Amino acid sequence: MNQLIRIELFKIFKxxxxxxxxxxxxxxxxxxxxxxxxxGEHILDFLTQNLKQNFFFVGNFLNGYLIAFIVLGSLMVxxxxxxxxxxxxxxxxxxxxxxxxxxxxxxxSRTKIITAKFIAGNLYTHAIVLWLAxxxxxxxVIIFGTGELILIADNITIFAKDDIIWRFALAYGYGALxxxxxxxxxxxxxxxxxxxxxxxxxxxxxxxVFIIISSINVTFFENLKPYLFTTYMQRWRDFFQDPLDTxxxxxxxxxxxxxxxxxxxxxLFIFKKKDILS
Amino acid sequence: MEQEKIIxxxxxxxxxKDLTAVNKLDLNVYRGDVFGFLGxxxxxxxxxxxMLLSLISPTSGEIKIFGKNILTDRNDILRRIGAIVEKPxxxxxxxxxxxxxxFGRLSGCNPSKSLIMETLELVGLQKRxxxxxxxxxxxxxxxxxxxxxxxxxxxxxxxxxxxxxLDPQGMKDIRELxxxxxxxxxxxxxxxxxxxxxxxxxANRMIIIDKGTTVVEGKVEDLxxxxxxxxTLEADDAARAAAIITKEFPSIKIESVTATKVxxxxxxxTIPLINRALxxxxxxxxxxxxxxxxxxxxxxxxxxxAK
Numbered sequence: 001m002n003q004l005i006r007i008e009l010f011k012i013f014k015x016x017x018x019x020x021x022x023x024x025x026x027x028x029x030x031x032x033x034x035x036x037x038x039x040g041e042h043i044l045d046f047l048t049q050n051l052k053q054n055f056f057f058v059g060n061f062l063n064g065y066l067i068a069f070i071v072l073g074s075l076m077v078x079x080x081x082x083x084x085x086x087x088x089x090x091x092x093x094x095x096x097x098x099x100x101x102x103x104x105x106x107x108x109s110r111t112k113i114i115t116a117k118f119i120a121g122n123l124y125t126h127a128i129v130l131w132l133a134x135x136x137x138x139x140x141v142i143i144f145g146t147g148e149l150i151l152i153a154d155n156i157t158i159f160a161k162d163d164i165i166w167r168f169a170l171a172y173g174y175g176a177l178x179x180x181x182x183x184x185x186x187x188x189x190x191x192x193x194x195x196x197x198x199x200x201x202x203x204x205x206x207x208x209v210f211i212i213i214s215s216i217n218v219t220f221f222e223n224l225k226p227y228l229f230t231t232y233m234q235r236w237r238d239f240f241q242d243p244l245d246t247x248x249x250x251x252x253x254x255x256x257x258x259x260x261x262x263x264x265x266x267x268l269f270i271f272k273k274k275d276i277l278s
Numbered sequence: 279m280e281q282e283k284i285i286x287x288x289x290x291x292x293x294x295k296d297l298t299a300v301n302k303l304d305l306n307v308y309r310g311d312v313f314g315f316l317g318x319x320x321x322x323x324x325x326x327x328x329m330l331l332s333l334i335s336p337t338s339g340e341i342k343i344f345g346k347n348i349l350t351d352r353n354d355i356l357r358r359i360g361a362i363v364e365k366p367x368x369x370x371x372x373x374x375x376x377x378x379x380x381f382g383r384l385s386g387c388n389p390s391k392s393l394i395m396e397t398l399e400l401v402g403l404q405k406r407x408x409x410x411x412x413x414x415x416x417x418x419x420x421x422x423x424x425x426x427x428x429x430x431x432x433x434x435x436x437x438x439x440x441x442x443x444l445d446p447q448g449m450k451d452i453r454e455l456x457x458x459x460x461x462x463x464x465x466x467x468x469x470x471x472x473x474x475x476x477x478x479x480x481a482n483r484m485i486i487i488d489k490g491t492t493v494v495e496g497k498v499e500d501l502x503x504x505x506x507x508x509x510t511l512e513a514d515d516a517a518r519a520a521a522i523i524t525k526e527f528p529s530i531k532i533e534s535v536t537a538t539k540v541x542x543x544x545x546x547x548t549i550p551l552i553n554r555a556l557x558x559x560x561x562x563x564x565x566x567x568x569x570x571x572x573x574x575x576x577x578x579x580x581x582x583x584a585k
């Protein structure tokens with residue numbers, strides 16, 4: 001199995017399209033950071049102007065951690081597209097290229113082949129999230145320095161310097177799990193068709209529709225939210241609550257894991273039954 | 279002693295909804311055979327090959343290769359087979375070397391660099407081993423396809439239309455390679471083709487299928503000897519020659535007559551008798567050329583089936 005995974009990773013990283021995600025992040029993150037470098041103090045002053053009437057703010061609040069938090073929130077919606085470019089192509093791409101015939105006439109079971117592809121696709125997904133983490137936080141800290149993390153939502157939470165890194169580590173880990181759901185969904189679609197455009201568009205369409213439904217505050221849609229996996233993908237923010245609601249986080253993580261297993265099982269079932277006619 | 283059966287297909291059927299692509303097909307390939315698998319486009323050749331290689335599952339029937347069932351012993355069987363199914367498609371963004379290394383590893387042989395280079399040399403691609411496959415011509419891809427089929431030294435080689443799209447030199451090269459694999463390396467070869475002349479030249483046994491069903495199966499030589507030949511007669515007085523043939527051999531049908539040529543169908547054994555009759559009757563025969571074409575044979579057989 002290790003050899004199969006290595007072969008799949010080799011194939012992924014030899015394709016130009018696999019670097020689009022890394023390049024996009026390498027361009028977008030600095031652009032956001034430069035914008036915040038220019039406008040950030042002004043925005044932060046605006047957000048905290050009422051608070052400043054009653055409190056003294058001492059320290060560097062526009063720091064690398066706040067920037068990383070903002071970047072993570074902004075890009076988590078867009079990262080799925082970069083991931084599906086590769087994961088939607090894992091099976092359909094073989095059909096398009098005609099290499100299914102070469103691949104599936106080898107003495108390796110279809111279960112092993114699809115499992116190796118699935119694992120390789122998820123490793124790629126996690127590499128993208130890791131790249132986002134390193135790039136957004138690393139560059140953020142270099143440009144803006146470190147400091148406390150101030151988050152303003154329903155209430156104000158300020159995290160001490162030494163209470164931040166582990167929260168980011170878990171948030172990125174949870175983000176990687178969320179992106180694995182996206183990867184698994186596009187992988188399942190990829191097992192159904194013979195052109196990778198279909199899985200990419202279908203996956204993004206589902207994510208966009210679910211996110212739109214989630215953002216409309218109507219009772220009917222509110223009732224649907226628990227059944228949409230995108231609802232649980234946003235739970236990475238829960239790691240920036242004090243105290244942590246571990247029960248909710250674990251439940252959300254398990255629901256995402258359940259989706260991954262379900263999507264992979266469906267892909268496996270389809271792929272094992274599939275007649276290779278391409 | 280009975281020869282060892284390498285491929286044994288019994289009552290094989292594949293249906294796609296309302297279409298029956300392969301219908302109760304039986305065939306046997308023995309060790310050492312160069313087995314020609316013939317049929318017109320849409321006859322069910324590729325579907326059969328895909329079932330042999332477990333790319334698609336049969337609707338009913340049984341496939342045994344090396345005495346094992348393809349449905350239950352798939353990996354054991356495929357380890358001993360090298361195949362090209364239709365046109366050989368590779369990962370275009372990888373080099374010829376990388377492609378061979380990947381498919382070699384997947385075949386369980388972990389090929390060394392020297393083995394890969396030797397195999398590339400066998401098909402004449404050693405100088406392009408670093409080139410990406412997307413820069414290859416169709417003929418080069420075909421040769422690379424053969425290389426990947428041979429890399430893990432299989433006992434059985436399945437070649438599905440291996441000369442399609444090749445120039446005459448490429449076709450000759452493939453033919454010579456098949457001779458080499460069969461005679462020197464003692465491989466069993468299952469050769470599907472619609473270029474019937476090609477099978478006639480290299481195969482010792484063959485099957486012709488049409489509409490998914492066997493039309494005829496046996497030794498190429500026996501089948502051809504029993505077939506009618508298309509004969510071209512060249513003589514000083516073709517019209518008189520045609521009249522003599524019609525009179526002396528009423529069963530022979532004259533197809534066409536020109537000033538110097540007569541075209542007719544005849545059994546192999548009748549040709550010397552025709553020659554003698556013409557000479558006795560004073561016709562000067564310049565040439566009497568039987569065309570022993572598998573194509574003609576194939577058309578005769580499929581025409582009979584159609585009727």
